[in-house]
């Protein structure tokens with residue numbers, strides 16, 4: 001094992017062990033000696049999930065407050081709340097008496113070259129060692145058990161190769177671009193070698209999301225746990241946000257495609273004109289997202305921007321929607337407005353906190369059951385047949 005890799009593993013392990021070692025390490029790093037980092041969860045158990053909102057309450061009871069606050073929204077949380085509220089702008093115009101048999105309900109969809117059992121994938125989310133001792137290995141194993149695509153964050157706790165082992169199935173790698181383009185080239189080539197089949201370029205972040213609550217708590221950072229997973233100290237430093245490329249542009253889509261030989265997915269777009277330009281610049285899919293309200297407060301809900309983007313793209317590429325998806329009916333509405341799949345964010349972290357990989361699988365089982373019920377009661381058998389007529393649509 002190389003020294004850098006040993007270092008990374010030590011750091012990843014430290015995230016789980018901070019309850020014991022936290023105070024001493026914090027002192028070394030100049031953090032207040034009294035700060036109690038507490039432990040991430042290490043649960044591995046089946047959950048009885050009734051809905052995602054209540055799962056969030058369970059996760060909140062399990063995690064120390066600062067760990068939970070890492071998931072919080074930016075600013076005063078207007079966009080975060082809007083992500084939920086705006087689903088209410090699109091009531092479902094359910095058909096009745098359509099002779100749909102529940103055995104005929106078919107949730108399967110295609111996303112790039114992947115056949116998925118349902119129209120849901122896992123969002124890239126960084127620093128998962130904050131929440132669970134097994135970090136991304138737990139969420140990747142949960143996605144694997146559910147049979148769906150896992151998107152690995154470029155700001156992960158664990159190295160991408162370790163996560164690839166936990167998820168032999170379909171997986172993409174998300175990149176936060178470095179100002180040093182050779183580091184970007186090295187990262188995406190490494191991802192390809194590890195078995196990741198697409199690169200996700202996140203377009204809506206200038207650093208780690210930090211909620212006011214997290215800042216009020218003093219931005220507690222377990223020393224060394226700053227998303228070390230994919231960074232080699234020999235190649236520009238450990239922290240993914242240390243030498244962040246701030247001037248990312250449409251030309252970076254072409255760069256990443258050329259450097260990796262993989263399809264590139266543009267994540268964090270809201271505007272229809274940006275979506276069109278991303279596709280013209282070579283994006284293989286467009287991901288409508290506002291980062292779950294974690295990056296820039298004041299932008300519209302993702303679901304509000306989906307219809308116009310889908311109209312502009314006219315089915316030319318796949319569309320992914322995230323931010324605020326918590327219910328099967330949310331997925332139904334997203335498909336009706338033009339998404340091919342939704343991506344699930346925080347509920348995966350809540351499921352992981354409460355139940356490890358089994359909890360993550362449980363989130364997808366529950367959302368799939370809710371979607372199935374919504375389809376049955378709307379008279380549509382195939383997820384791919386859910387179209388615009390199924391919602392009352394008003395473009396914003």
Ligand SMILES: Cc1cc2nc3c(=O)[nH]c(=O)nc-3n(C[C@H](O)[C@H](O)[C@H](O)COP(=O)(O)O)c2cc1C
Pocket residue numbers: 070071083123124125126153154155156174202267289290291292293294322323324325343344345346347
């Ligand atoms: C704790 C946390 C960490 C995240 N880290 C990343 C990341 O590393 N890269 C990225 O593209 N998005 C990241 N996101 C954003 C998610 O990919 C996704 O856009 C968002 O969580 C969707 O909203 P939802 O949580 O309301 O479902 C993160 C989100 C959370 C909650």
